[in-house]
Amino acid sequence: xxxxxxxxxxxxxxxxxxxxxxxxxxxxxxxxxxxxxxxxxxxxxxxxxxxxxxxxxxxxxxxxxxxxxxxxxxxxxxxxxxxxxxxxxxxxxxxxxxxxxxxxxxxxxxxxxxxxxxxxxxxxxxxxxxxxxxxxxxxxxxxxxxxxxxxxxxxxxxxxxxxxxxxxxxxxxxxxxxxxxxxxxxxxxxxxxxxxxxxxxxxxxxxxxxxxxxxxxxxxxxxxx
Numbered sequence: 001x002x003x004x005x006x007x008x009x010x011x012x013x014x015x016x017x018x019x020x021x022x023x024x025x026x027x028x029x030x031x032x033x034x035x036x037x038x039x040x041x042x043x044x045x046x047x048x049x050x051x052x053x054x055x056x057x058x059x060x061x062x063x064x065x066x067x068x069x070x071x072x073x074x075x076x077x078x079x080x081x082x083x084x085x086x087x088x089x090x091x092x093x094x095x096x097x098x099x100x101x102x103x104x105x106x107x108x109x110x111x112x113x114x115x116x117x118x119x120x121x122x123x124x125x126x127x128x129x130x131x132x133x134x135x136x137x138x139x140x141x142x143x144x145x146x147x148x149x150x151x152x153x154x155x156x157x158x159x160x161x162x163x164x165x166x167x168x169x170x171x172x173x174x175x176x177x178x179x180x181x182x183x184x185x186x187x188x189x190x191x192x193x194x195x196x197x198x199x200x201x202x203x204x205x206x207x208x209x210x211x212x213x214x215x216x217x218x219x220x221x222x223x224x225x
Contacts, residue, residue: 010109012060013067014039015117016162017081018125018155019101020072028129028154030092030100032189035070035158036144036165038089040185042104043169045087054106061107065209068162069110070155071120081105081116092134100127102158125155135188141180142168144223145192145202152220156213160206161189164223167204172225180225192222 016038018031026034047054061067073081082088086103093099105117112118137143144164146157165187169177180186202222208214 008060008064010111011067012064012107013069013110014042014061014107014162015105015113016068016070016159017073017078017086017103017105017117017120018070018158019074019078019103020125020127021074021098024098026100026127027092027094027097027131028127028157029131029133029189030097031102031127031154032144032158032161033133033135033187034089034091034100034102036161036187036189037091037185038087038102038104039068039162040165040169040180041089042087043166044181044185047085048106057106057108066163066166067110068159069122070125070159071117071122072125072155073120077116077119078103081120084114084116094134097128097130122155125153125158127154133188133190135186137188139183140186140188141176141183142185142187142223142225144187144189144221145197146189146221147219148192148194148197150214150218150220152213157221160208160220163206164204164221167206168223168225171204176225197222 048058086105088103090101202224204223206221208220
């Protein structure tokens with residue numbers, strides 16, 4: 001399962017858990033935006049920075065592929081996982097749908113996982129695809145564009161948006177990063193038009209290795225600031 005020759009022999013991943021409640025479901029788009037925000041909030045957290053308790057794990061993970069695995073949970077199982085320590089973001093919601101909640105944990109080997117994470121499901125991370133982003137373009141420091149040529153499950157799309165947000169965070173100028181930080185990492189996720197995707201003017205491109213849902217190396221999302 002090594003993604004490329006510089007990946008670790010035992011792959012590491014960034015565990016992400018989204019709340020999926022049977023009684024208070026969130027929208028697909030809100031889950032994508034909450035997850036992307038949660039990833040950069042985690043990376044910016046003092047615990048992930050030099051001297052922080054998560055920094056060694058983040059550095060080791062970042063030396064290989066930026067693999068992310070999205071799981072779903074609710075109730076006691078989610079509470080047990082959160083007790084491990086994580087960064088959470090709640091975002092979105094309207095009169096008909098609950099806000100999305102995403103939690104990012106310190107990276108570690110894909111196996112073995114802590115029991116509290118392993119018992120949460122990777123499958124079934126589909127959320128209702130009801131409506132577009134509620135974030136005005138003027139308020140978003142970063143815009144993430146989904147490929148118009150792909151249809152991804154919520155969990156897969158959330159991971160890809162997390163990749164794009166991370167790469168934007170790492171590659172943008174410090175002044176932009178500070179502005180993004182001060183805006184609570186405001187971002188919006190949209191589906192690109194065929195023409196805008198063909199133009200390729202975005203600053204960040206994510207190419208998925210093709211282990212799940214897509215065949216072979218496939219460009220899935222882009223980002224700009």
